[in-house]
Structure formats: C-alpha cells, structure tokens
Amino acid sequence: MEQLSKLSCEACDVGAKLLTSSQIESLMPQVSGWEIIIDSDIQKLKQQFTTKNYTKSMSFTNAIAKLADSVNHHPLIIVEYSTVTVIWWSHKLKGLHKNDFIMAAKTSERF
Amino acid sequence: MEQLSKLSCEACDVGAKLLTSSQIESLMPQVSGWEIIIDSDIQKLKQQFTTKNYTKSMSFTNAIAKLADSVNHHPLIIVEYSTVTVIWWSHKLKGLHKNDFIMAAKTSERF
Numbered sequence: 352m353e354q355l356s357k358l359s360c361e362a363c364d365v366g367a368k369l370l371t372s373s374q375i376e377s378l379m380p381q382v383s384g385w386e387i388i389i390d391s392d393i394q395k396l397k398q399q400f401t402t403k404n405y406t407k408s409m410s411f412t413n414a415i416a417k418l419a420d421s422v423n424h425h426p427l428i429i430v431e432y433s434t435v436t437v438i439w440w441s442h443k444l445k446g447l448h449k450n451d452f453i454m455a456a457k458t459s460e461r462f
Numbered sequence: 463m464e465q466l467s468k469l470s471c472e473a474c475d476v477g478a479k480l481l482t483s484s485q486i487e488s489l490m491p492q493v494s495g496w497e498i499i500i501d502s503d504i505q506k507l508k509q510q511f512t513t514k515n516y517t518k519s520m521s522f523t524n525a526i527a528k529l530a531d532s533v534n535h536h537p538l539i540i541v542e543y544s545t546v547t548v549i550w551w552s553h554k555l556k557g558l559h560k561n562d563f564i565m566a567a568k569t570s571e572r573f
Binding site for chain 2 (some may be wrong): 405409412413416419420425427428429430431432438
C-alpha cells in the first residue's frame with residue numbers, strides 16, 4: 352500500500368471529488384490517532400497532540416504551518432499550553448479529499 | 463484611567479480573585495473588539511482577528527506566544543488561513559482576572 356506521508360498533496364482542481372465512505376475507511380488505518388469529526392455537516396480529520404510545554408506546542412505549530420504553506424493547504428490549529436489540536440479538511444470541497452489524509456500523515460510525522 | 467496595555471500581568475497567587483461584574487463592565491471599554499463568552503460556565507475574553515494571509519496569521523500567533531511566555535500566562539489560539547482567534551482566561555481561577563484584560567490589551571497592540 353502506498354505510504355500516505357510520502358505522497359504529494361495535489362491541487363484541488365475543478366472536478367476534484369470528496370472521498371467516498373469506503374475510501375475513507377481504507378485510509379483511516381494509515382492515520383493513526385486521527386478521528387473523523389462532523390462540523391456543520393462537513394467531515395474533517397482531527398487529532399489533539401499533547402506536548403511537554405508551550406515551547407514544544409509552538410514549535411510543532413510552526414512546523415505544521417511550514418508544511419501547510421509548502422502545499423498551500425491550511426488546517427485549523429488550536430494551540431494551548433500543552434496541546435495542539437489540528438483539523439484538516441478541504442474547504443472548497445466541504446469535506447475530505449485524499450490530500451487531507453496525506454497532510455494528516457505528514458503532520459503526525461512532524462510531531 | 464490606567465492604560466491596561468502598560469500594566470504588568472501579576473502572578474495569580476493563592477487568594478487571587480475573579481473580577482466582579484462591575485469591574486468587568488468598567489474594563490470592557492479598554493479592550494475594544496473583545497467580547498465576553500461563557501464556555502463551560504467559565505467567563506473568557508475572545509477576539510477574532512482577520513489577517514491578510516497565512517504569513518500574517520502565523521507572525522501574529524508567534525507574537526502572542528512570545529508575549530504569553532514572557533509572563534507565563536497562556537491563551538487559547540485558533541489559527542486559520544486568514545483569521546487568528548484569541549481567548550484569554552485564568553485557568554486556576556476558572557474565569558477572568560485583571561491579568562486577562564491586560565493580556566487582551568497587549569494582544570491588540572501586537573496586531
């Protein structure tokens with residue numbers, strides 16, 4: 352099986368489609384610790400990471416931001432003292448694209 | 463009237479007390495754009511700042527983080543592409559201390 356964290360995030364062109372339920376089901380084992388949430392009818396991938404302190408939280412946040420900027424695909428990040436919560440979804444598609452799983456896998460690698 | 467953004471955040475020692483409703487009412491005019499929210503029965507100060515882009519969002523987030531670390535009082539920060547939402551409250555007191563208004567004023571100054 353292709354390793355998600357090694358794949359590149361593709362541009363979501365016109366015609367890009369949301370993942371089907373079965374596609375999501377087959378990708379979930381590759382993003383350990385991530386859960387699917389439904390927020391305003393939009394499926395999203397979420398994980399809360401626990402860090403040792405604020406310095407670690409901010410360095411992780413900046414690593415995610417750098418990753419996000421490199422592919423122009425940006426998550427929602429919630430930073431608190433010792434937690435960083437990351438939520439990925441495809442804004443234009445209003446749901447989950449394979450890109451979001453790729454970015455979730457790459458996020459976990461940076462933790 | 464003392465300018466909040468010029469004051470120092472004091473350590474919340476044992477005995478530190480939550481602000482009263484009238485104290486909050488008198489401080490609110492000094493933190494323009496901030497609103498009081500109630501989250502799990504806890505009063506908090508919140509503002510969503512709109513930025514030009516992700517670079518601006520992250521530089522503002524890092525400025526807040528530096529400010530927070532300088533006084534060991536940390537907010538919740540939600541970073542999206544062009545918005546940064548900041549929420550201040552005193553965790554130990556489970557509500558609002560004057561420190562939170564000082565930090566809100568200092569946050570606005572850094573925007």
